[in-house]
Amino acid sequence: MPLLYFEVYCANCGEGLCKLTTVDERNGIIIEIKPCPKCLKNAESDGFNKGILKGCEVTREQSEE
Numbered sequence: 001m002p003l004l005y006f007e008v009y010c011a012n013c014g015e016g017l018c019k020l021t022t023v024d025e026r027n028g029i030i031i032e033i034k035p036c037p038k039c040l041k042n043a044e045s046d047g048f049n050k051g052i053l054k055g056c057e058v059t060r061e062q063s064e065e
Contacts, residue, residue, distance in 0.1 A: 004029075010036035 008017040013036060020034040 008033055010039055012036065012039045015039075 008021045009015065010017055015036055015038065017033055017036060020036075022032045024030040024032070
């Protein structure tokens with residue numbers, strides 16, 4: 001099999017993900033890339049904040065009725 005060199009970067013922040021990338025060549029080539037921890041944490045925070053805002057909206061609407 002030919003030698004293949006590649007680099008992996010986060011599409012969102014540009015951080016290098018080479019330490020979070022695993023290559024398995026047993027059954028062909030399988031590449032597994034874990035998400036960027038910084039961007040994953042930001043996404044979780046954004047989702048949490050959106051959920052809080054949505055919950056506050058529902059509560060406000062119910063209290064107005």
